[in-house]
Amino acid sequence: MGKYQAYPEYRETRHDLLPPIPVHWMTGQIKNAHDVVLGKMLQSDAKTPADRLLPYLRAANVNWGGVDLSTVKEMWFSPAERKALRLMVGDVVISEGGDVGRSAVWQGELPECYFQNAINRARPKGEHSSRYLYYWMSFIKSAGYIDIICNKSTIPHYTAEKVQGTPFLFPPAGEQAGIAAFLDHETAKIDRLIAKQQRLIELLKEKRQAVISHAVTKGLNPDAPMKDSGVEWLGEVPAHWRLEKLKYTAIFKGGGTPSKDSPEYWGGDIPWVSPKDMKSRYVADSQDKITVEAIAASSTSLIGPGQVLVVVRSGILQRTIPVAVNLVEVTLNQDMKAIDFRDETRSEFFSYFVEGHEDNLLLEWRKQGATVESIEQEYLGNTMVPMPPPSEMMEILQFLNGQLEKYRLLTEKATRAIELLREHRTALISAAVTGKIDVRGWQKPNTEPQEAAEAASA
Template identity: 25%
Template sequence: MERPMKNSGIEWIGSIPENWSLQPVKALVERIWDGPFGSNLKGNDYTSEGIPVVRLENLRYMQFDESKKSFVSPEKYETIRRHTVRQGDLIMATFISDDVKVAQLPLSYDYAINKADCIGIKPSRHVDLRFLQYALSSPSSYIGLLQETHGSTRERVNTTQIKMLKLPIPPLVEQKRISNFLDQKCLKIDAISTSISEEIELFEQYRRSVIHEAVTKGLNPDAPMRDSGVEWIGEIPAAWNIVPAKSHVVIHNGRDPLDEGDVPVYGAGSEPFKCSKEYKLGPTVLLGRKGTIDRPKYITGRFWNVDTAFDAYTDNLLLVKYYFYLSICFDYKRYISQTTLPSMTQTEYLNMRIPLPSVGEQDIIVSFLDKKCAEIDSIIAAKKQQLETLSQYKKSLIYEYVTGKREVPA
């Protein structure tokens, strides 16, 4: 027998069980606070150890990423301690472009500071911590908060908007029952997702090894070899040359476009993020200058690049596509000249020594790699689609149970 339902009066929530109530977040929490802004916490305040700082990069969907650690000194902490999050608190990202990211402080942290783009939430004693996390992470909460950011260039919420967000709330006993059920379901989904992510990483490593083998060893396993004298290259076919890239490569700086248009604009390691009226013509290789320097891109047709990326061209003795495959294999760690923000100069790229087979052999290698990488990329794309399907299933499961569309048996 289906339980009685009532109209919530909110389109993106729909019907809720008759014995549930609709309450604003401010009625469910003891306190909501944001982190220190501006000069209260600057880049030079961070230390290699001390009091942990929760940053935006730590917050993922229903998870806390502990792999990225930041700290401030105990002395600095004393000046901003009112922004402390503790065990039993939730931390929510202010940016909601894709979903609402809410995490619990991991058990390895007794307490921490939440940064300005992370909001601390202390639930009241009458609300189950995990249920509140699920409810805030629900697609219905995402849609509700998105209404508050209408017209903004970036989907960002503040403490006032979060306090006013209305959530469907069951009795405490049912909250705990829903939380326990979703914990079990999400644990299984996360385990499958982790396994698929590991498979993707293995295929990406395999792709890189195939490229490295082809551009440094060639495709003839019987070719006589000799030492290249370059560590990341190793041995090369005896008939190949080792040359400085500047013998065959020209590199240009990027800059911000003057006017908007329909030409895709790239930065270091990025997909197009805006459009320009100005353009350059490919084929070219975009090399990272600052930031994500180890993800070169091969570009054909019209494009524009900002100053975080160089555009590189080759002469008739070095195919652009072959140079692109080479650039994937560069030993970037050796050339990083700034630890806080990885960067490379034109001089460093141009002084690199690279293997140079004949143009005919380059063409054969490029054709082989185009086909092989397309096969690997197809497998990776299919696995990424599996991850997306699992992600959507997890979100729909959370939505159905925290809005009462489906019931956990007592």
């Protein structure tokens, strides 16, 4: 915060959460500056002819930065409830449950809207600033105060009484508005930078998949003669590559779950891989481990290293196909399959093939009508897989490993940039709402031409 000035004088407060504050600021509680009201319990039917079916906000609608109206539900409100619980522009809505304390400012996004009892509404008294309160909520949330008073070891509830009693700093009303305007402008700049980095990560992900897809389908020689694969989404492949159905070139192995009632089967040193362990290209360990006795007494079996592990039953198959190559001997649970090519190079190639053609394979492999998303082994076995000669396959793998390492480093750099920007955002809000920096002389710069150019190039 080196570019910002401090206030001329500070005084101590009596609250552990708060640092010394400017001498002209006051301390108190949120209830001294805002009226806090809890919303209405769910009501699925009208109780009187005067009740009306109207939209309301749930905690799921409340996000930092704004209200999410992608899914808005309705319930019945009486005339008295409509008078007491109708949202007005400038109200701060605060999550009572779930991610307690998460807040947003209502901007009149709907002509008429109310809120249920998973939300507290804070309405400014007099000239107090609702946006200053919003940033204050962001500060005390990041400082951990809300989690402490809500006792997150149980189901947390940030009740109206707790909101009312939350410590609050009172700059003069005009100063509150100035702090909020400063933070609106500065956090918007930071958010734009974060959005650029997030877009870069998405572009790197798309480029990564495109490079994989091309390499495992077309090879590295652009002048190689091509032939029709016979598979519409696969298109042409190099003429000298073999095309084989998976069931003729690999062996499928399943898994199982040892009895949970037998403690002697659990806590051993043999990895027991389940979908929750499938988070990277390689598997060398698992959250759960079993014993040799468990293998003898169940349908699971040892899977040697260098095989392709695939999740075949899980809700995650709605959007992705987790695959990995195991680096050590493992066992599997019943939601997994191992595909054994008896050749680690072919296993690596096939894992890339799945990653590069994930969207098409999801459509081909998923079992229709299943209550839980699953892969049909018949469809899996009938998959036509292109296979280059061994030396060319090795070249492709070396190329992909080199390219993907570049993308990994760029993604890591962008992810770190996002972390630093978010840390700076949090620190800036904290400094402004606690008076560590004096922004009374701040004026919004005229950046409209620059921002328009940035938007055009985004």
